[in-house]
Amino acid sequence: MTGSFARSAGIVLLFLLLGDRSVLNAQGTAGSGALLETRSLVDIPTAGMLPHGDFALGMEFFQEGGMLFSGSFGVTDHFMLGLSYGGTGLLGDAHPQWNPAPGVLFRVRIFDETISLPALVLGFESQGKEPYVTDPGRYTIKSPGFYLVVSKNYEAYGTLSFHGGVNYSLEHADGDKDPDLFAGAEKSVGRFLSFLAEYNLGWDDSDRGARGRGRGYLNLALAVSAGNGLTLRFSLKDLLHNQPQVTAGNRVFSVDFVNPI
Secondary structure, X not given: OHHHHHHHHHHXXXXXXXXXXXXXXXXXXXXXXXXXXXXXXXXXXXXXXXOOOEEEXXXXXXXXXEEEEEEEEEEEOOEEEEEEEEEEOOOOOOOOEEOOOOEEEEEEEEEOOOOOOOEEEEEEEOOOEEEEEOOOOEEEEOOXXXXXXXXXXXXXXOEEEEEEEEEEOOOXXXXXXXXXXXXXXXXXXXXXXXEEEEEEOOHHHOOOOOOOOOOOEEEEEEEEEEEOOEEEEEEEEOOOOOOOOOOOOEEEEEEEEEEEO
């Protein structure tokens, strides 16, 4: 256990050193003082974007010694691209099992947020979450696939944001091809801390042969801006016991680091 923690800490340290700290000029995504937009809550996307020319590096640690690495780039203020790859058994003594293919991401902001209207983003993401399951051939938490999402921000004792959308995953090996709906919120707690909550109806994971029990997925998280461009997030997942393969309250730790070029 100690060895796994030490390796995790070493990986995080190496990850942080990848950025040239002399050019960092942005706070993380959490708290009322955040200068960067939240691009996802726990598993669901938001309408947040990377600014033109900024790149983001991400790491997520999850069950079975799993790690997911990601990178994304703001091509323009309204267009973003990304790649991700990972697997299980990367921490600890287990044999590594890599995901079958890298995940790809793109998102286009169709409308910017105004005083009266939310921001609107059209996107696609093929990267699912948690371990990849070879039978039937899907991620434990399906990838969003194609999605439309809106986000609206308010001032309420700091900042308060609401997010909601619809998605259609392309992971159909379990026979469930339904679209899905999701919603979430983010509330700042001081300048550097935010509380995140999201709910996914799980319609695309409820038919016979799928893994869900029809309760949907409720996830909670705390995010902290730990430095310029750096956000740390601690998540508790599947609090409604929707899927027996996801331990209720499954703990996930993630790192997001944005560096302007």
